[in-house]
Amino acid sequence: MRISLFITCYNDTLFPETGKAVVCVLERLGHTVEFRKEQTCCGQMHWNTGYLKEAVPIIRHFVDVYRDAELVVAPSSSCVSMMRDHYLKAAEMVGDAKLAADVEALLPRVYEFTELLVKKLGVEDVGATFPHKVTLHTSCHSQRSLHLGDIPVRLLNKVRALELLPIENPQECCGFGGTFSIKNADVSSAMLAEKVRTVLNTRAEVCTAVDNSCLMHIYGSLHRQRTLVRTAHIAEILASTGGMQ
Amino acid sequence: MNAPYGSHWADRSFPEAAKELLADSQVRRNVRHATDVIQAKRNRVVGELPDWEALREAGSAIRAHALEHLDEYLVEFERNCTRAGGTVHWARNAAEANRIILELIQLHEAKEVIKIKTMTSEEIGLNRNLEANGIRPHETDLAELIVQLGHDKPSHFVVPALHKNRQQVREIFQREMHLPELGDKPEDLCAAARTYLREKYLRIKVAVSGANFLVAENGAVCIVESEGNGRMCLTLPDVLISLVGIEKVIPRFRDLEVFLQTLPRSATGERMNPYNSIWTGVHETDGPKEFHVVLLDNGRSPILSDAESRQTLKCIRCAACLNVCPVYHQTGGHAYESVYPGPIGAILTPQLHSMDRGRTLPYASSLCGACYEVCPVKINIPEVLIHLRGKVVEQDQRTLGGKLGVWNIGMQAAGFVMGSAGRFTLAQHMGHLAQKLFVSKSGFIERLPFMLSGWTQTRDLKALPAQSFRDWWAHRELNGSTKNGAAREDRDGQ
Amino acid sequence: MASESDARTAILSSIRGALRVSAEREPNARETEYAAVSREYKQSSTKSTEELLELFTHRLAEYDSGVMRVAPAQIPDAIAELLRARGRASIAIPEGLPAEWLPAGFQFVQASALDAHQLDKLDGVLTGCTVAIAETGSVVLQNAPSQGPRKLSLVPDYHLCIVFALQIVETVPECFTRLDATSNLPTTFFSGPSATADIEMTRIKGVHGPRFLDVLIVAE
Ligand code: SF4
Numbered sequence: 039m040r041i042s043l044f045i046t047c048y049n050d051t052l053f054p055e056t057g058k059a060v061v062c063v064l065e066r067l068g069h070t071v072e073f074r075k076e077q078t079c080c081g082q083m084h085w086n087t088g089y090l091k092e093a094v095p096i097i098r099h100f101v102d103v104y105r106d107a108e109l110v111v112a113p114s115s116s117c118v119s120m121m122r123d124h125y126l127k128a129a130e131m132v133g134d135a136k137l138a139a140d141v142e143a144l145l146p147r148v149y150e151f152t153e154l155l156v157k158k159l160g161v162e163d164v165g166a167t168f169p170h171k172v173t174l175h176t177s178c179h180s181q182r183s184l185h186l187g188d189i190p191v192r193l194l195n196k197v198r199a200l201e202l203l204p205i206e207n208p209q210e211c212c213g214f215g216g217t218f219s220i221k222n223a224d225v226s227s228a229m230l231a232e233k234v235r236t237v238l239n240t241r242a243e244v245c246t247a248v249d250n251s252c253l254m255h256i257y258g259s260l261h262r263q264r265t266l267v268r269t270a271h272i273a274e275i276l277a278s279t280g281g282m283q
Numbered sequence: 284m285n286a287p288y289g290s291h292w293a294d295r296s297f298p299e300a301a302k303e304l305l306a307d308s309q310v311r312r313n314v315r316h317a318t319d320v321i322q323a324k325r326n327r328v329v330g331e332l333p334d335w336e337a338l339r340e341a342g343s344a345i346r347a348h349a350l351e352h353l354d355e356y357l358v359e360f361e362r363n364c365t366r367a368g369g370t371v372h373w374a375r376n377a378a379e380a381n382r383i384i385l386e387l388i389q390l391h392e393a394k395e396v397i398k399i400k401t402m403t404s405e406e407i408g409l410n411r412n413l414e415a416n417g418i419r420p421h422e423t424d425l426a427e428l429i430v431q432l433g434h435d436k437p438s439h440f441v442v443p444a445l446h447k448n449r450q451q452v453r454e455i456f457q458r459e460m461h462l463p464e465l466g467d468k469p470e471d472l473c474a475a476a477r478t479y480l481r482e483k484y485l486r487i488k489v490a491v492s493g494a495n496f497l498v499a500e501n502g503a504v505c506i507v508e509s510e511g512n513g514r515m516c517l518t519l520p521d522v523l524i525s526l527v528g529i530e531k532v533i534p535r536f537r538d539l540e541v542f543l544q545t546l547p548r549s550a551t552g553e554r555m556n557p558y559n560s561i562w563t564g565v566h567e568t569d570g571p572k573e574f575h576v577v578l579l580d581n582g583r584s585p586i587l588s589d590a591e592s593r594q595t596l597k598c599i600r601c602a603a604c605l606n607v608c609p610v611y612h613q614t615g616g617h618a619y620e621s622v623y624p625g626p627i628g629a630i631l632t633p634q635l636h637s638m639d640r641g642r643t644l645p646y647a648s649s650l651c652g653a654c655y656e657v658c659p660v661k662i663n664i665p666e667v668l669i670h671l672r673g674k675v676v677e678q679d680q681r682t683l684g685g686k687l688g689v690w691n692i693g694m695q696a697a698g699f700v701m702g703s704a705g706r707f708t709l710a711q712h713m714g715h716l717a718q719k720l721f722v723s724k725s726g727f728i729e730r731l732p733f734m735l736s737g738w739t740q741t742r743d744l745k746a747l748p749a750q751s752f753r754d755w756w757a758h759r760e761l762n763g764s765t766k767n768g769a770a771r772e773d774r775d776g777q
Numbered sequence: 778m779a780s781e782s783d784a785r786t787a788i789l790s791s792i793r794g795a796l797r798v799s800a801e802r803e804p805n806a807r808e809t810e811y812a813a814v815s816r817e818y819k820q821s822s823t824k825s826t827e828e829l830l831e832l833f834t835h836r837l838a839e840y841d842s843g844v845m846r847v848a849p850a851q852i853p854d855a856i857a858e859l860l861r862a863r864g865r866a867s868i869a870i871p872e873g874l875p876a877e878w879l880p881a882g883f884q885f886v887q888a889s890a891l892d893a894h895q896l897d898k899l900d901g902v903l904t905g906c907t908v909a910i911a912e913t914g915s916v917v918l919q920n921a922p923s924q925g926p927r928k929l930s931l932v933p934d935y936h937l938c939i940v941f942a943l944q945i946v947e948t949v950p951e952c953f954t955r956l957d958a959t960s961n962l963p964t965t966f967f968s969g970p971s972a973t974a975d976i977e978m979t980r981i982k983g984v985h986g987p988r989f990l991d992v993l994i995v996a997e
Contacts, residue, residue, distance in 0.1 A: 045752050047701065051711050052745055054752035073756045079701040084694060086650060088672025092698040099702060123666075182652035211609045215649025222647060223737025224302045228613040229649070230742065258742030261727055313977075320978040337817040344814040352807050354792045354800070367961065373785040383781070425984060426975040442975055449976050469976040473984050480985065485893050501960055511931060511971035511986025518927040519893050529788065534811055536960040540953040541818070543966075551974065554836070555913035555949075558986065559966035560927070568889070569926035569963045580788045588795035 040070045041154070042107040044100075046114045047079035053250045059277035060113050060151055063164050066277075076103045080112075082120035085128065087217045094132050097125055101140045104148070109158070113151040113273050115248045119183035121145055150180070151273055152248055156189045162196045168278045169199035173242035175233070175256065176208040177249040190248055190272055197275060203240040214255035227259075234259045237267065245269045292436070292620045296643040301618040310446045314438075314615040317445035318606040324552025325603060325657070332544070342541045343661035346597035349499075349533050350587060356499040356532045357578065363502030367564025369574040376581050377407035383577050384409060384491065384524055385416055391522055393418065393489040397480075399506065399513045400424035401493025402440055402600065403526045403579055405622040409491070420491070421483050423512035425476050432459040438616030438624060441550045441602040446615050480512065490516035490571075492525045495599070496542060497532040497576070503563045504576065505539060507546060507556040517560050523571040529578050530596040542599060545659035549601035582635035591670045595630050597660040602627075604654035604664060610647055619644060626654035630667045638674055645671035704753075711751050722746040822947035829911045829945050830996060836914025840969025841982060843991035852995060853880040856903065856937065859991050865900035865935050873922025874905065878939070888929050896928065901935030902987075907964075908955045909945045914969065916940060916992065917952060919962040927963050936967075936987040942996035 041064055045057045061071045081096035100121075104110050112118050122145060129138035155161050174194065180186045194202050213219065213229025233256060237245050245260075245267060247253050253269040260267050293300075304310060329335050349356055361371040374380035380403075388396060396413065398404065398420050410420045410431070422431040426444040430437050433455040437443030444452070453467040456475050465475055492513065496505040504525060506513050517523060533542070539561070547556045565574050587593050605611045605625030616624030621632040621641060629648060632641040645668045654664040679685030700710045721728045728744040730736070738744060750758075793800060824832070830846070837844045847855040857880035860868065869888040870879070879885050886899060896902075905923035909916045916938055918924045930936050946952050956964065971986030982988055 047707065050752045051714070051747060054748055054750060054755050057752035058755065073753070075753065075757075076704045078704055078707045081701070084698055084701075086669055086672070087690070087694065088645070088669065088674075088676035089694045089698065090669075090673040090676070092694060096698065096701045124669075127666075178649070178651040178653070182656055209653070211649050211651035211653070213609065213649055215651065218646065218649045220735060220737050221643075222298050222301065222610075223740060224298060224305055225610055225613050225647070226649070226737075227741040228305055229609050232609075254745055255742065258738075258744060261725075261743040262729075262741065317978050320974075334818040337815075337819075341814060341816050341818055348810055348814060351796065351810075352802075353796070354789045354798075355802070355804075355807060357789070357792075372781055373788050375784045375787055379781075379784055423985070424975075425973050429975070442978070444975060445978075452976055469979045469981050472976055473973060473981045477984055481897075484985070485897065503960065509971070510973045510975075510984035512984065514927065514931045514965065515985055518931060529792070537950075537953050537957060540950040541816075544818075544949050553968070555910070555915045555966065555968040557968055557970070557972050559964075561960075561964040561966075562927075563961045563963075566920060566926075566963055569920045569928075578788070580791065584788060584791040584795050586795075587792060588797075 039109055039159075040072060041109045041111050042072050042074060042104060044077055044080075044104070044110050044112040044117070044148075045073070046112055046117045049113060049250055052254065053271065056113050056250055056271040056273050059271065059273035060111065062277040063155075063273060064111070066165060067159065067161060074103050074107075080117040080120045081128075082117060083216055085120065085124055090128065090131060094128055094134075097128050097141075098137060101137065101144055104144055105140065107147065109154070110144075110148040111151055111154045112148065113248070113271060114250065115150045115177055115180035115184050115186065116251055118148060118150040119179040121148060123183055150184055150186070150248060152189050152193055153184060153186060156192060162192050164193070164196070164276045166196075166276045166278050167198040167280060168275045170244050171201045171203055171242045172244045172246055172275065173203045173205045173237060173240040174208065175205070175212060175237070175245055175247040175252055177247050177252045178211050180248045181209060186248070193272065193276060194246070200275070203242045205240050206236040212252045212255050214252050216251070219255060230255060230259050234263070238265065243267060244275070246272050246275055248272050292622070294640050295620055297618060297620075297647040298643065300620055301614045301647075304614045304618045309448070310615050311613065313446050313448050315612055317439075317442060318612055321442070321552050322606045325549060325606065328548045328552055328554055332548070338541055338545050339659055339661050342545050342599075342659055343597065345533060345538050345541060346599070346660050347594065350530065350593060350596055353529065353532065353587065356534060357529060359499040360497050360502055360532050363500065364504075364564055364576055365502070367502045368566075369502065369564040369576055372575060372577045374577055374579050374581070380407050380526060380577055380579050380581070381409060381412045384526065385412065385418070387522070387524055387575055388413070388418055388489055389416075391489055393487070393522075395419045395421060395483070395487050396489045396491050397421050397423050397483055397487045397516050397520065398427070398490065399492040399508065399516045400427045400443065401491070401526060402622050403493050403528055404491060405437060406581065407526070407579070409526070421480070421487070423480050423484075423516060424508070425473065425510060425512075428476055428480070429455060432456070436617060437622065439602060439605055440600055440623070446617070484515040484519050488520050489522045489524070490520040492516055492523065494525050494527045494531060494576075495546070496539065497527060498536050498539070499532050500535040501563055503536060503561050505559065505561045507543070507559045509551070509557045511558060514558055514560055517562070518570045520571055522573045522575075524575045524577065526577045526579060529580055529583055546599055546601050549603040549657065549659045582637065585637065586634045592630065592634060592667045594662050595627075595634060595667055597662055598627050598631070599660055601659055603657040603659065607653045607657050609651060609653070610649065619647070626664045627662070630664060630671060633671060638671070638678065642675050645675060708751075708753060711747070715747050718747055818950070819948055820950045822951060824911075824947050826942055826996075829947055830942060830994060832947070833909060833911035833914060833945050834994065836911065837969070837992050840914055842969050844994065845991065846994045846996060848997060849995055852878045852939070852993070855993055856880050857882065859937055859993065860901070863901070863935055863989060863991070867899045867901075868937075869896055869899050869902040869929060869933055871904055871923055871925025871929055874903065875923070888925060893928055893932050896932040899933050901937060902929055902933040903937045903939070904930055905939050906944060907959070908952050909940045910949055910952045911945055911947050913949065915952075915966050916968075917956065918965045918967070919959055921959070921962060927965055930965065930967070931986055934983075934987055935989045937991045937993065939993045939995060942994065
């Protein structure tokens with residue numbers, strides 16, 4: 039299948055490895071990956087911060103870029119949830135029936151990366167090997183908006199040599215929340231401290247998730263504390279055929 | 284006329300108030316313990332109902348329907364309550380409600396009243412107003428008693444004193460009840476409260492309550508509780524005054540079959556509260572001889588005009604959203620500077636005050652969605668939070684200061700950048716240059732200026748990598764590499 | 778009060794303004810909408826009487842309430858046994874409680890004329906009930922014969938309640954079906970003895986209501 043990668047603005051800028059990993063996995067499974075250079079952002083940062091009308095042109099741009107795509111994949115549950123939970127509402131807010139129709143036509147073809155693998159492509163074993171102890175942070179959007187359930191766990195369970203360690207309160211937010219982490223830095227830090235404590239308690243070497251936003255946050259503290267625990271987007275684990283890159 | 288009459292909450296910003304509470308590790312421990320316990324019980328009893336989602340759906344639909352016909356149902360309630368011997372009063376705001384209640388109490392020449400936990404009374408500052416007029420209110424709910432005797436404020440609406448542990452409660456009781464020998468076992472503390480209050484139940488002739496539900500169909504009022512203090516106040520005095528928000532009305536008696544399942548399970552994790560009381564008006568042989576309902580608006584009716592956030596008024600005050608909220612876990616209730624804390628408070632408080640109080644509250648959430656998931660009437664709190672953020676931004680953009688504020692300028696700039704891939708790519712390259720100022724030897728950003736400094740107080744920030752994904756892709760296409768092998772090689776080469 | 782009727786008018790018109798509706802709406806629309814509320818939750822029971830009794834007994838025990846099951850003919854003996862075990866001698870009873878239930882050797886006091894102070898001096902109260910809910914372990918009392926006014930089951934420190942098997946339903950909705958006809962009577966649901974968890978979330982029995990509760994289930 040021809041799959042169009044929506045890398046998302048922060049992965050593009052901060053986590054190119056994740057994008058490369060998605061390309062690697064999908065190509066390994068025999069699919070063709072395309073990258074549309076006109077892409078920018080899903081509009082979530084504006085929308086969630088209350089800049090609602092400012093988000094609309096970004097949404098329009100996204101829809102224009104992918105209008106004719108066969109399938110779109112994004113390695114970010116939070117961006118996909120932005121689309122599913124808010125795009126229609128945004129179109130309705132500005133009374134743009136055309137945009138609403140476009141959104142409705144496009145969104146059924148947009149998938150989060152792990153969701154695409156399991157639900158659309160029907161694959162659980164992607165041929166990965168990752169000889170490490172790993173724990174999974176269940177990001178908020180992946181569970182409460184996309185309802186991914188055990189999809190990430192099913193994929194990780196099929197990775198050779200990987201040991202998946204359970205984490206306490208997996209469903210609790212890491213405290214990132216986009217601009218929340220800046221506007222309410224103290225509360226966000228307190229939430230993060232709790233999350234990091236549970237990560238460290240697992241004795242895992244790597245903490246993974248389907249969202250780099252949470253991982254960037256978690257790693258921010260792990261690194262500040264000079265721990266050796268690392269973070270890696272699930273795509274990077276699924277792309278791996280050996281050790282840690 | 285929606286002035287927060289008698290409100291004794293300051294209006295500090297949430298981050299400011301939260302900072303103070305975050306420093307109080309005792310409060311945080313107490314809050315965490317209490318919310319963990321309720322949450323675990325809640326999950327157990329909710330999990331055993333296979334029809335839980337259907338109950339939420341029905342509860343949500345009934346409440347939404349009641350709000351859409353609120354005027355009709357209130358009039359119907361008034362008619363039926365009056366027919367059953369009750370008297371219905373209407374109060375536009377806190378001042379009017381205070382005046383009505385005070386006059387009723389004075390009419391009966393009462394110098395003391397007994398009270399059942401009611402948030403509306405806290406909302407209108409009733410106790411302080413009564414005291415100022417020489418009337419002594421006695422809170423009878425154990426937690427409210429702790430708050431009252433401790434000259435404190437409630438921090439949760441089901442367990443208002445959950446920020447206090449047993450030693451702290453003992454100190455308060457020892458001092459205020461003159462019981463120097465009192466132990467700190469919860470049983471001892473309860474026994475002390477029982478003795479302290481029983482004499483009052485048998486003596487005091489006027490009681491003030493709130494209500495959980497008003498039933499339009501027959502004018503019934505429903506109150507759920509645990510301790511029996513509510514039943515004492517509802518049945519022993521001669522006069523009962525119930526102060527109730529106008530949104531609390533439900534169409535029919537049978538609708539209670541939904542809420543009496545979802546409310547106790549959500550609120551305390553019990554299958555049913557120890558006590559539910561339902562009554563209509565006045566009964567010759569049973570309960571008070573006079574019954575008054577004061578219907579309070581105080582900023583509620585304007586909330587109905589906004590179809591997006593109207594759902595806020597569906598709330599049945601179970602506090603499940605507080606117990607599950609990771610922000611509330613850290614700060615407890617006082618950081619919200621309102622009688623309504625937690626996620627529901629974050630949307631209700633600013634709306635009750637037409638968005639000129641509690642303006643930082645819509646931002647007091649990471650939008651994790653846990654509140655929506657547990658809400659027994661399916662209030663999509665994250666959605667309303669974003670909607671209210673939109674209102675705050677719009678308000679700000681109407682002022683020059685707001686227009687020139689860092690957030691607005693930053694967001695406008697980011698919006699401009701995201702409008703085209705060319706500008707976005709350029710911005711990535713510029714970011715690369717700019718970050719040279721901040722990146723430490725370890726390759727991380729450990730200190731940032733201005734509003735971004737909050738991030739780096741406790742967290743390092745990953746520096747921008749040498750090459751963005753789109754640059755890598757362009758490079759890859761240029762080299763004509765295709766398919767699997769290439770991608771892997773390239774990765775391994777990193 | 779003039780200003781109160783102003784307030785009434787102002788609140789109602791503020792609500793109508795906010796909802797963008799007029800006072801004279803088609804009342805049928807409301808009824809149709811109400812009827813459309815989806816009620817896919819469980820409304821009836823699939824359990825046998827025996828299963829219901831078992832579930833109810835189990836729930837009551839979880840609340841720390843005493844439970845005993847007897848045949849109709851054994852009611853007086855069972856009451857005597859329970860009262861003796863609890864050491865209670867003076868017991869308030871409501872009007873309409875069948876005299877043949879009452880065992881000899883105790884002081885049963887007709888409560889209709891008693892005020893709260895007098896009730897407070899008695900050892901306990903004996904009542905029947907209107908309906909009981911197995912799933913939640915709740916008993917519903919109304920101001921009706923053999924149950925009496927609300928304060929009766931509230932002020933005394935001990936409550937012995939008699940529940941017939943036929944009065945037990947499984948779910949809350951079934952309970953409301955039975956209550957619908959008498960929904961105007963003062964009604965109390967109780968589920969176990971009075972309790973609080975306000976101090977460190979520890980459940981403590983008996984704050985202001987009866988601290989001790991026994992339920993006598995009567996079944997053939
Ligand atoms: S918003 Fe929902 S969860 Fe929160 S208190 Fe209200 S009803 Fe309960």
